[in-house]
Amino acid sequence: MAKGKVLLEVKGLRAAVAGNEILKGVDLTIRDGEVHAIMGPNGSGKSTLAQVLAGHPAYEVRGGSVQYAGKDLFELDPEERARDGVFLAFQYPVEIRGITNSYFLRSALNAIRKSKGEAELDPLDFLQVLESKLKAIGWDDAMMNRPVNEGFSGGEKKRNEILQLAVLEPRFAILDETDSGLDIDALKTVAQAVNQLRAPERAFLIVTHYQRLLNYITPDVVHVLADGRIVKSGGPELAHELEAKGYDWLRDAAMVS
Amino acid sequence: MAHVDQLVGSYRAWASNGVSGAPDWLKDLREGGIARFHHLGFPNMKQEAWRFTSVAPIAEGSFELAKEPARIPTLDEIRPFLLLEAGYRLVFVDGFFQRSLSTPFFDDVQSLAHVVSHRQDLVRQHLGKYVATQDRPFSALNTAFVSDGAFVHVPAKTNIPEPIQLLFLASGTKPVVAHPRNLVVIEREARASIVETYAALGDHSYWTNAVTEIVVGDGARADHYRVQRESDRAYHVATSQSHQGRDSTLNLHFVAFGGALARHDIGAVMAGPGGTLILNGLYLLAGAQHADHHTTIDHAADHCASHEYFNGVLDDKARGVFTGRIIVRPGAQKTDSKQTNNNLLLSGHAHADSQPQLEIYADDVKCTHGSTVGPLDPRALFYLRSRGVGEDDARRLLTYGFAAEILGRMEIAPLRAQLDAIVRGRLAE
Numbered sequence: 001m002a003k004g005k006v007l008l009e010v011k012g013l014r015a016a017v018a019g020n021e022i023l024k025g026v027d028l029t030i031r032d033g034e035v036h037a038i039m040g041p042n043g044s045g046k047s048t049l050a051q052v053l054a055g056h057p058a059y060e061v062r063g064g065s066v067q068y069a070g071k072d073l074f075e076l077d078p079e080e081r082a083r084d085g086v087f088l089a090f091q092y093p094v095e096i097r098g099i100t101n102s103y104f105l106r107s108a109l110n111a112i113r114k115s116k117g118e119a120e121l122d123p124l125d126f127l128q129v130l131e132s133k134l135k136a137i138g139w140d141d142a143m144m145n146r147p148v149n150e151g152f153s154g155g156e157k158k159r160n161e162i163l164q165l166a167v168l169e170p171r172f173a174i175l176d177e178t179d180s181g182l183d184i185d186a187l188k189t190v191a192q193a194v195n196q197l198r199a200p201e202r203a204f205l206i207v208t209h210y211q212r213l214l215n216y217i218t219p220d221v222v223h224v225l226a227d228g229r230i231v232k233s234g235g236p237e238l239a240h241e242l243e244a245k246g247y248d249w250l251r252d253a254a255m256v257s
Numbered sequence: 258m259a260h261v262d263q264l265v266g267s268y269r270a271w272a273s274n275g276v277s278g279a280p281d282w283l284k285d286l287r288e289g290g291i292a293r294f295h296h297l298g299f300p301n302m303k304q305e306a307w308r309f310t311s312v313a314p315i316a317e318g319s320f321e322l323a324k325e326p327a328r329i330p331t332l333d334e335i336r337p338f339l340l341l342e343a344g345y346r347l348v349f350v351d352g353f354f355q356r357s358l359s360t361p362f363f364d365d366v367q368s369l370a371h372v373v374s375h376r377q378d379l380v381r382q383h384l385g386k387y388v389a390t391q392d393r394p395f396s397a398l399n400t401a402f403v404s405d406g407a408f409v410h411v412p413a414k415t416n417i418p419e420p421i422q423l424l425f426l427a428s429g430t431k432p433v434v435a436h437p438r439n440l441v442v443i444e445r446e447a448r449a450s451i452v453e454t455y456a457a458l459g460d461h462s463y464w465t466n467a468v469t470e471i472v473v474g475d476g477a478r479a480d481h482y483r484v485q486r487e488s489d490r491a492y493h494v495a496t497s498q499s500h501q502g503r504d505s506t507l508n509l510h511f512v513a514f515g516g517a518l519a520r521h522d523i524g525a526v527m528a529g530p531g532g533t534l535i536l537n538g539l540y541l542l543a544g545a546q547h548a549d550h551h552t553t554i555d556h557a558a559d560h561c562a563s564h565e566y567f568n569g570v571l572d573d574k575a576r577g578v579f580t581g582r583i584i585v586r587p588g589a590q591k592t593d594s595k596q597t598n599n600n601l602l603l604s605g606h607a608h609a610d611s612q613p614q615l616e617i618y619a620d621d622v623k624c625t626h627g628s629t630v631g632p633l634d635p636r637a638l639f640y641l642r643s644r645g646v647g648e649d650d651a652r653r654l655l656t657y658g659f660a661a662e663i664l665g666r667m668e669i670a671p672l673r674a675q676l677d678a679i680v681r682g683r684l685a686e
Binding site (some may be wrong): 057093 | 394599625632633636639640641642643644645646647650651654655657658659660661662663664
């Protein structure tokens with residue numbers, strides 16, 4: 001298969017939160033259409049990488065660069081990144097009181113459409129866009145009339161993230177531990193929905209602690225992040241190796257290098 | 258003290274003059290009210306119930322008892338204050354019933370001044386029987402000056418499908434005080450919705466001292482909405498007291514937008530078993546506005562449920578005070594009571610005080626409460642921005658959500674839409 005164009009190029013990325021440097025020089029190249037998985041032990045910096053790429057203001061970029069679709073990613077506000085096709089499925093989706101799921105998602109879609117010079121969708125048009133996407137995650141309208149994530153179960157919150165992904169159709173989707181807290185049925189539904197969204201013009205970065213999600217979503221490349229650096233990259237088989245051997249041997253390898 | 262004496266003096270003049278033809282029981286009620294007020298005087302901040310609210314601008318102000326409306330507006334002028342087009346409507350200006358502005362009415366939806374003489378027994382049975390005056394100077398003062406206000410009576414097993422609107426307008430051209438007194442009696446197994454609105458035509462300083470008593474009979478259901486949009490220079494003091502019978506449902510919705518100083522005492526007594534109460538409130542304040550909501554839910558019977566939700570949105574130097582007292586009496590077993598008060602501070606100078614007061618004297622009950630005071634949640638802000646919504650829009654959306662959460666519980670769709678538009682308008686300022 002012909003390789004796609006480079007979409008994301010991370011070079012020597014260093015980032016800190018609350019004064020602690022978590023990322024200590026991350027290098028990563030993702031091309032259009034590729035699915036990359038980042039695995040690693042707790043505290044290795046996986047979620048930090050996801051948050052930094054999405055532009056969370058609490059994280060301080062201390063060095064390195066990220067080029068995204070030919071732009072300097074750090075020149076863009078979080079909303080500008082989103083409008084340019086960056087999407088983060090949150091590990092802990094946020095509850096928003098008083099705003100229905102439907103209103104929230106339509107506001108997001110319209111903000112993105114507006115930035116592209118496209119017409120905003122009224123509630124009826126939006127309902128049509130929504131219909132097929134809801135079906136893919138096994139939901140009906142009732143979930144859309146509830147306040148965003150309020151009173152949702154862990155699994156419902158994660159499905160909601162995938163629904164947003166399906167509606168907003170990003171070019172680069174980051175899934176931050178989307179598998180955590182899911183039972184096996186929910187995991188399968190989420191994986192299936194992601195697989196349906198795989199496309200030559202859409203890349204994925206899947207952050208996960210466990211290999212089990214990768215039983216259902218086969219990545220093109222697997223990276224291991226340990227102590228703020230990518231210490232090993234390989235094919236899908238690397239995930240299985242990690243599942244069998246754990247992370248300790250890699251942490252030692254990181255110390256040596 | 259001078260002002261207390263002045264008010265008592267103006268009562269004497271009023272009682273011996275125009276209203277001296279009142280029946281004895283009403284005279285007694287008034288006399289009791291003024292005696293109580295004279296004894297109590299104005300509250301001060303050393304009193305627990307008034308810790309955060311000074312009524313000095315009222316106590317030291319000079320407000321004359323309105324003798325008649327300063328002017329009578331046209332129907333077109335009052336239209337912007339009508340939150341609903343359909344249904345019965347009673348309109349009051351400076352406390353006086355305006356027949357010409359009201360819809361054709363009948364004996365059960367009437368001005369209190371009229372029914373006091375025409376339906377004495379019914380009025381006498383209920384008026385002043387629910388609201389406390391013992392330690393409440395403002396409701397005592399209102400009781401002293403009882404003369405006009407709205408009277409709504411829904412006979413047993415009667416359903417009034419259209420909401421009944423009660424509109425209290427201040428002409429706002431002179432510093433006057435009005436003491437509107439409302440009595441709502443929903444008899445056994447009856448049902449009605451009421452929308453009580455306070456607003457001003459002019460922007461002069463004035464004082465409203467209102468009392469509303471709401472009686473909900475056994476198996477009855479009442480939906481009572483109260484919208485306070487007084488002028489920014491107005492002083493608004495009010496008491497809403499409800500009394501519920503067995504297996505009754507009462508949904509109380511309170512929205513406060515206006516007033517320089519607003520104090521609202523809300524009391525709800527659940528007197529019969531199996532009652533359900535929703536107390537749903539919003540205060541949206543800016544500038545130097547001060548609003549104090551003091552709520553008391555009294556679980557006097559078993560198997561009742563009360564759910565209380567109050568949200569405050571405070572901008573500029575505004576101050577919101579919320580006190581949520583819940584009393585569960587001995588024997589009120591299986592009480593299910595939930596209270597939340599969330600305050601959103603949009604400015605570093607805005608301030609909110611929130612204090613739950615739970616007094617539980619029964620052992621088999623479920624009571625929860627929670628309150629928050631703080632700025633917009635930065636996590637929610639980032640969540641929205643990460644979805645492409647710009648920062649300003651994200652702030653507006655989250656702020657709107659705080660208000661929308663309360664409005665979302667209101668069942669009358671056109672009313673909800675009107676209030677939604679007012680909220681959006683205020684947030685866009």
